[in-house]
Amino acid sequence: MTLTKEDRFEDLFRRNYDGLSRFVLFKVHSVSDAEDIVSNVFMNFYKHTVKKNRWVDSEEAYLVEMAKNEIKRYYRNRRQAPISLNDGDWDGLANIADEHDAVASMFDRMTVDRIWQAVSQLDETAKMILTAKFRLDMTFKDIAIELNSNENSVKTKYYRSIEALRHLLKEEL
Numbered sequence: 001m002t003l004t005k006e007d008r009f010e011d012l013f014r015r016n017y018d019g020l021s022r023f024v025l026f027k028v029h030s031v032s033d034a035e036d037i038v039s040n041v042f043m044n045f046y047k048h049t050v051k052k053n054r055w056v057d058s059e060e061a062y063l064v065e066m067a068k069n070e071i072k073r074y075y076r077n078r079r080q081a082p083i084s085l086n087d088g089d090w091d092g093l094a095n096i097a098d099e100h101d102a103v104a105s106m107f108d109r110m111t112v113d114r115i116w117q118a119v120s121q122l123d124e125t126a127k128m129i130l131t132a133k134f135r136l137d138m139t140f141k142d143i144a145i146e147l148n149s150n151e152n153s154v155k156t157k158y159y160r161s162i163e164a165l166r167h168l169l170k171e172e173l
Helices: 005-028 030-052 059-080 102-108 114-119 124-133 138-148 151-172
Strands: none
Touching: 005 030, 005 059, 005 124, 005 138, 005 151, 030 059, 030 124, 059 102, 102 151, 124 151, 138 151
């Protein structure tokens, strides 16, 4: 059975999304910007290779290079754009995996919209740690390495962020 180019792209996307998201997230230090960059990378890859039927030898390496270029463009445009203290809507927890612990059951009882509101009130480091832990399924050790931090500091920040979310969302429990 021969795969269509769309099936091939979907397979490439599934194999590379998490790794590319990790790479970008810890380069730009903003969850929403990282998601935008990863989306742009896959959209551009689709437009320039899949749609035109121009496949490359090492698709993963090509995606990483595209991500590096998007990150450079991000920082170049960021220098020119006015700085905003509001990160805007943040939806990094939209894809939380279903887990059987107290944190996951708390999130399961709430709408994703309400969770974003609460998470958007946290600082960027807390957003990154929560996204890395829940969405990218990273260990505390891996998160600490990416943040050039100590594992205990990451754990402390994580648990404090969960407590802050509980406090912010207590009326919903």
